[in-house]
Amino acid sequence: MPSACLIVIGNEILSGRTQDKNIAWLARELNEIGVRLMEVRVIPDVTQTIVDTVNEVRAKFTYVFTTGGIGPTHDDITTNAIAKAFGVKLVRNQEAEAILQRHYGGKTLNAPRLKMAEIPADASLILNPVSAAPGFCMENVYVMAGVPSIMQAMFASIKHTLKGGAKMLSRTISAYVTEGNIAEELTAIQNRNPDVEIGSYPFFQERLGTSLVVRATDAAKLDAAYHQLKTMLLGHTQDVSEEDLAA
């Protein structure tokens, strides 16, 4: 299955000022097209850290997505760092400049805004229907805005160009049993179903319980494991639900 790594670039996430909303959203979008998010890195606005991280992960994963740091201000250093990572120069992208000209009009297209049209040579643009300033793609690296609404609109414009594999399917079952009481049976079911990934998540909803998530690309194998889990849980309690009570 094609793999992906997300690099979240921004001091505001690492300082705790901003609650990240991009990881879970992108993970679910990638699931839908059969690309598996295998790693996330949250890194600060430091050029060398961005360069090193991008160069490490673009060799490891099918796709790399970055969010953050492509605006007009002094702390927006991602575009320059990506050019460094690929060893290419920034050039004034004519298409990006035309987009910004249309959005801002000639008068307000000052130097900081024009900076957003400086894109690594040979990059292709990722359109931004929300606030015009585009992201871009260099080889397998997709550079997007950090603001969730803009990131989401950018991803929507490139989603159809990504090549996914078999879609990861999932089902969840919950019961008012504790993990420790079902752990041995759970291990046995996992061992009998090697092509299915079983995750166990405790929850507390008035009482302690456990949600079991099964994931697989094969629907028949998924269902088989699911029914083994259901039978096992019903051996402990009738209080079984198809909801994800731990989510």
Place this chain on the structure above:
Amino acid sequence: MPSACLIVIGNEILSGRTQDKNIAWLARELNEIGVRLMEVRVIPDVTQTIVDTVNEVRAKFTYVFTTGGIGPTHDDITTNAIAKAFGVKLVRNQEAEAILQRHYGGKTLNAPRLKMAEIPADASLILNPVSAAPGFCMENVYVMAGVPSIMQAMFASIKHTLKGGAKMLSRTISAYVTEGNIAEELTAIQNRNPDVEIGSYPFFQERLGTSLVVRATDAAKLDAAYHQLKTMLLGHTQDVSEEDLAA
């Protein structure tokens, strides 16, 4: 300033099933004691990935915190992976076993629960006042639960043992001006205040605006930069607020 890296271990974050709540919480707690969160990695429940990641980052940062994967079920592989990373064996920790005995009573302390008393040799325990099963610390690596309420209680029990530096202070000012219109003045203020970190975050609250966050360890330098920003913003609009409208 002492640095930290958080490793979030769990397929449930990478699948988008679970919205992470540990990054921002831990970041703010570390800020309070003068430790700076410099990187976060979200990685899957894969032993070799955990081993490699822990060994890479424990050499780079003052403190490493991990969350997730220390429960009784088959997918809880963090403890074993940490032992591998340090090249030590798991041993039955007498103190952990006594804690679990008290919590569960003799009858229900089955093999999966006893697994939670198998801790790397020479590790010290991190107490868990919520659900008994402890985390542990090996050198500069702190291994904690993934459930936010448990992680938070565990961190509270070790917070006083961490050695912080000067606390990072911050102030925020917001105004209904766009980033592009203030970017050049902002760069000039950043250049005049090299010991202060200025972050610029656009927001849309009925109208477009920008929140500016200043951070520094020196209160006088922080205030000086803050007042330069305020004067600059008031040159554009009277609509200035001390709230963080982009948060």
